[in-house]
Amino acid sequence: MQPIPEPNSTRASAVAFNASGDVLARVDQENATRGERRRQPSLRPGKLLPSRSRMDARWLARAFRVVDVAIAVLMAAHVTLGRDLLTGAAWTLAVPIAMRVFGAYAFPRKQSLARHLSHVGKALTVAAISAALASLIFNPMDARSALPLLAASALLVALHGVWWKLIDHARRQGLLTPNVVVVGATANAQRLIETAMRTGEVNVLGLFDDRLRRAPVNILGVPLLGDTDALLHHRLTPYIDRVVIAITASAETRVRELSEKLGVLPHPLNLFVDGGTPDEDDATLARIAMGVEHSLSGWRDLRGRIVAKRAMDLTLATLGLVAAGPVMLATALAVKLDSPGPIFFRQRRHGFNNEEFLVWKFRSMRHEAADAQAARQIRAGDDRVTRVGRFIRKTSLDELPQLFNVLRGEMSIVGPRPHAVGMKTAGVESAKLVAEYAHRHRMKPGLTGWAAIKGSRGPVDTPECVRRRVALDVEYIERQSFWLDLYIILMTVPCLLGDRSAVR
Numbered sequence: 001m002q003p004i005p006e007p008n009s010t011r012a013s014a015v016a017f018n019a020s021g022d023v024l025a026r027v028d029q030e031n032a033t034r035g036e037r038r039r040q041p042s043l044r045p046g047k048l049l050p051s052r053s054r055m056d057a058r059w060l061a062r063a064f065r066v067v068d069v070a071i072a073v074l075m076a077a078h079v080t081l082g083r084d085l086l087t088g089a090a091w092t093l094a095v096p097i098a099m100r101v102f103g104a105y106a107f108p109r110k111q112s113l114a115r116h117l118s119h120v121g122k123a124l125t126v127a128a129i130s131a132a133l134a135s136l137i138f139n140p141m142d143a144r145s146a147l148p149l150l151a152a153s154a155l156l157v158a159l160h161g162v163w164w165k166l167i168d169h170a171r172r173q174g175l176l177t178p179n180v181v182v183v184g185a186t187a188n189a190q191r192l193i194e195t196a197m198r199t200g201e202v203n204v205l206g207l208f209d210d211r212l213r214r215a216p217v218n219i220l221g222v223p224l225l226g227d228t229d230a231l232l233h234h235r236l237t238p239y240i241d242r243v244v245i246a247i248t249a250s251a252e253t254r255v256r257e258l259s260e261k262l263g264v265l266p267h268p269l270n271l272f273v274d275g276g277t278p279d280e281d282d283a284t285l286a287r288i289a290m291g292v293e294h295s296l297s298g299w300r301d302l303r304g305r306i307v308a309k310r311a312m313d314l315t316l317a318t319l320g321l322v323a324a325g326p327v328m329l330a331t332a333l334a335v336k337l338d339s340p341g342p343i344f345f346r347q348r349r350h351g352f353n354n355e356e357f358l359v360w361k362f363r364s365m366r367h368e369a370a371d372a373q374a375a376r377q378i379r380a381g382d383d384r385v386t387r388v389g390r391f392i393r394k395t396s397l398d399e400l401p402q403l404f405n406v407l408r409g410e411m412s413i414v415g416p417r418p419h420a421v422g423m424k425t426a427g428v429e430s431a432k433l434v435a436e437y438a439h440r441h442r443m444k445p446g447l448t449g450w451a452a453i454k455g456s457r458g459p460v461d462t463p464e465c466v467r468r469r470v471a472l473d474v475e476y477i478e479r480q481s482f483w484l485d486l487y488i489i490l491m492t493v494p495c496l497l498g499d500r501s502a503v504r
Helices: 023-033 057-081 085-101 113-137 143-172 187-199 228-232 252-262 278-290 303-338 387-394 402-407 437-442 463-479 482-498
Strands: 179-183 203-208 222-226 242-245 269-271 344-350 356-362 412-414 446-448
Touching: 057 085, 057 143, 085 113, 085 143, 113 143, 179 187, 179 228, 187 203, 187 278, 203 228, 222 228, 228 252, 242 252, 252 269, 303 356, 303 387, 303 402, 303 412, 303 482, 356 402, 402 446, 412 482, 437 463, 446 482
Parallel strands: 179 203, 179 242, 203 222, 242 269, 412 446
Antiparallel strands: 344 356
């Protein structure tokens, strides 16, 4: 691992922690103070949401399909009880197949409710015809069998109206439309922006180009926000889902240089190639939005694992809070009685995609000696630690309030440990010591992790400690699976209790 070069003086300041969707307004205000006049941005969401909040329409569609199939099976079972076995089976099999054929689970972005319900109606008509043919050939169906199928059809139409409304609401809230930034203020970038305006597949937050003197201040209202050095530290980073390089594909050397430079970001890098027809551009942008387009940075689509990991987090965090509730109350009382000050210690730390969030811990240091920026990391015999603090740090009881961070979606049970914003190692900001440091932000931080059970716990007070911690975190991200997470959880307690040498 190579040290990160010192950033230039144009580094953007960190986003204010209490920001609630006004980051874009402040970015525009900063641009205005520099005397730059731009058109009104045309592809920006009304409110910015961190990328960890983004949902996948494909997973929602799968959930809707499961509900539809369950209804079809229940109604078919009712018909089967009336001895119309083949009729019920024909209708049950035809419903999901016809729904898929007619695109009832596609939910295109600019499809109206009426248009969607027309596809559902066509699918149900095919299912009804299939049931009628089965009835005529094998066993004539009476009214008692037909009524449940008609009722089920009406219920499916109503449910698809609800499904469409849910998808539409999620898109309006910015939960389904990914945010991208474009590298290269080129003709390719203009084609990408035109495609985004035509299809609504992505929000384009801004442009970055190293040719600042020659680049336009905006393209179709999308502003130029700086060069690629500015992108590495920009305040928009936590809200970006993908970085799209829009220079000429034939410029292989430049594409390779940008890929290597921007590869330190925790975002997937995609290339929007030139020379496509509007239909080809639409398809390319749709693949980029869905995360199925090949990533230049080697980033992998882990949506399935993310869903499983989130389910594990919610389950274990809920059970953990119930089980640890009495212990947490006792710890809170002990902290309060031991020394003056608040029960909890809150600190800004880096999370997924460099998002800053407040991590919660039981206070273990004297309140007047609190070090929110972690300029001085903990050390053996640290005089800032209270009597109760030494015990709860040694037993890791001070970390229990982070179960609330897990429930909020800011953390996971297993993942790289979150480091304080601006944390320093030997007087140097830790993030500048390792080029791959940002890679550890490609996954939510965790209560425990691969590094923790491998002995890399507590302070990282030397450059070697930082490099080892980052190497272990990156190794975990590349190997992450349900079973690895389960193994780490099971190994955490014996590793913590068995390691008395680690400073905590």
